[in-house]
Amino acid sequence: LYGSIPVMHARSRTKAKDGDRVAYSGVYVHNPTETYVDVSRDDAANGETSGSGAARTLWMSESGAADFFFLPGPSPAAVASQYASLTGASAMPPAFSLGYHQCRWNYRDEADVAEVDATFDELDIPYDVLWLDIEHTDGKRYMTWDAAHFPTPERMIEDVASRGRKMVTIVDPHVKKDPGYATHVEAERERLYVRQPDGADFDGWCWPGSSAYLDVVSSAVRDWWAEKFSLANYPGSTNDLHVWNDMNEPSVFNGPEITMRKDLKHVDGTVEHREVHNAFGMYYHAATAQGLRARRNERPLVLSRAFFAGSQRVGPVWTGDNAAD
Numbered sequence: 001l002y003g004s005i006p007v008m009h010a011r012s013r014t015k016a017k018d019g020d021r022v023a024y025s026g027v028y029v030h031n032p033t034e035t036y037v038d039v040s041r042d043d044a045a046n047g048e049t050s051g052s053g054a055a056r057t058l059w060m061s062e063s064g065a066a067d068f069f070f071l072p073g074p075s076p077a078a079v080a081s082q083y084a085s086l087t088g089a090s091a092m093p094p095a096f097s098l099g100y101h102q103c104r105w106n107y108r109d110e111a112d113v114a115e116v117d118a119t120f121d122e123l124d125i126p127y128d129v130l131w132l133d134i135e136h137t138d139g140k141r142y143m144t145w146d147a148a149h150f151p152t153p154e155r156m157i158e159d160v161a162s163r164g165r166k167m168v169t170i171v172d173p174h175v176k177k178d179p180g181y182a183t184h185v186e187a188e189r190e191r192l193y194v195r196q197p198d199g200a201d202f203d204g205w206c207w208p209g210s211s212a213y214l215d216v217v218s219s220a221v222r223d224w225w226a227e228k229f230s231l232a233n234y235p236g237s238t239n240d241l242h243v244w245n246d247m248n249e250p251s252v253f254n255g256p257e258i259t260m261r262k263d264l265k266h267v268d269g270t271v272e273h274r275e276v277h278n279a280f281g282m283y284y285h286a287a288t289a290q291g292l293r294a295r296r297n298e299r300p301l302v303l304s305r306a307f308f309a310g311s312q313r314v315g316p317v318w319t320g321d322n323a324a325d
Contacts, residue, residue, distance in 0.1 A: 001320040002249050003307035004278040006035055008057060009079060026071035026079040027057075028086060031064040032279040032308060063274055088313035091289075096166050097301045097316075099128030103168075106135040109149035110156045117160055129301075130160060131168040131244060140208035141181045142171045143234045153236030161240040168301065172247040173216065173284045176208035183228065187214060192221045194273070195265045202264050204252035213250055214284070217266040217276050222287035229291030242301040243288050248281040249306040281306020285314045 006029040014021050029035065038060070043053030059066075071082040084090075102120070107113050113130065120127050136153075138144040145153045157167050175184050175193075187193055193201040193212040201212050215221045231237055252259050262274035273280075285304035292300030302315040311317060 002281070002305045003311070003317060004032070004035075005307070005309045006031060006037075006059075007083060007309065008037065009076070010055065023074040024076050024079050025073045026083065028069040028071065028083060028309065029059055029061070030067040030069065030309070031061045032276055033062045033064045033274055034277065035059065035061040063272075084312075087310045090312040091315050092299060093316065094299045094301055096128045100126060101129040101131060101168075102127055103131035103133070105133040107132055110152065113156055114159065117163070117165070121163070127165070129166045129168060129242075132170065134170050134172075134207055136169060139176070139178075141176050141178065141183070143183065143228060143237075144181075145236050150236075154238055157236075157238045157241050161238070166240050166242055166301070168242045168244050168303070170244045170246055171288065172207070172245065173250050173280075174204065174206040174208065174211035174213055174247065174252075177203065177210045177212055178208075184212065187212065187224075190224070191268075192218075192224060194260065195269060197263050197265060199265075199269060202260070204260070205254040206247060206251060213252075213260070215266050216283040216287050217271060217280065218268075222283065222290065225287045226291035226294060229288065230295055239296050239298075243292060244303045245281075245285050245288055246305050248284045248304060250280055250284075279308045282308040282311045282314065285311060289314045 007026060009024065009026045012023050012025070014023075036059075038058040040056050040058075041053045042056070059068075069086055071079045073079045073082075102116065107116070113132075117130060134140055136146060136150050138146050145151075150156065160167055175181070175187060177188075178184055188201065191201075192214055194215045196202050204211055204213060214225055216225065227233060229237070229243070231239070234241075249259055255261060260273050260277070260280075262272065262277070264273040265271065266273060266276060276283075281304060285302060285307070289300050289302040292302060300315070304311060304315065304317050305320065307317045
């Protein structure tokens with residue numbers, strides 16, 4: 001629902017004297033613009049129903065290059081290996097991330113966290129990671145804490161970690177436009193946001209209300225954002241705190257199709273959003289992982305909702321929201 005990976009796999013069967021031979025192949029189209037793929041069969045066009053006709057695909061991208069990579073197989077494993085040789089192998093996960101995770105919207109306060117953590121032990125249910133959704137922040141300003149409900153975050157994280165567990169906080173790409181929020185003030189001053197065609201910073205609506213969006217297509221902005229995850233720049237954080245990127249498609253509540261307009265500008269106005277839309281979430285994911293990795297040169301856990309071909313190099317993705325009922 002939130003990712004786009006322009007890969008198609010094909011299976012073919014040919015008859016031979018010693019039996020049918022089955023082979024697999026694939027194609028990867030390196031293009032992060034809006035793309036449609038039409039699949040047809042020759043027999044269907046001729047009114048046949050045998051299913052013996054050749055399958056054909058027509059690829060239509062709004063912009064960008066017709067950059068096709070063919071994956072000759074001949075086995076499914078070989079196709080997957082060839083794809084990985086192009087876009088990268090999956091990141092090795094930290095061991096703790098393979099365990100059971102507890103995530104919900106929402107934990108009320110530090111006492112709620114302590115109660116849930118203790119109840120897992122009381123019920124003898126093993127778990128390894130506890131996640132905090134957006135309400136832990138100060139007014140939906142990321143990398144901050146609600147002082148009334150989470151007054152001692154470092155102590156809270158260390159308490160959970162004392163039993164061999166980790167914590168995760170949510171961090172999204174929209175930044176609350178608030179003159180009292182240091183992250184916004186600096187990003188606005190340094191012109192680090194996605195811009196409108198007239199050069200003004202883009203204003204969109206998301207969880208905090210009026211928001212600006214970091215231009216993570218720019219490598220300089222990604223480097224700046226990565227530094228924000230250092231222990232010095234993220235108060236209340238510890239090495240046992242990891243991160244979850246949500247809404248990074250990017251989600252814009254008042255935008256067309258609930259995302260950014262295609263005519264918005266990146267990299268100092270040199271790139272239109274239509275050219276990079278499907279890769280935006282991957283860039284944000286990569287910048288976050290870069291910051292956590294630099295903190296202690298360890299494999300980080302950074303989960304991402306949005307993804308593109310190559311996101312597997314950075315970390316895991318998930319299937320979108322679900323109702324736990």
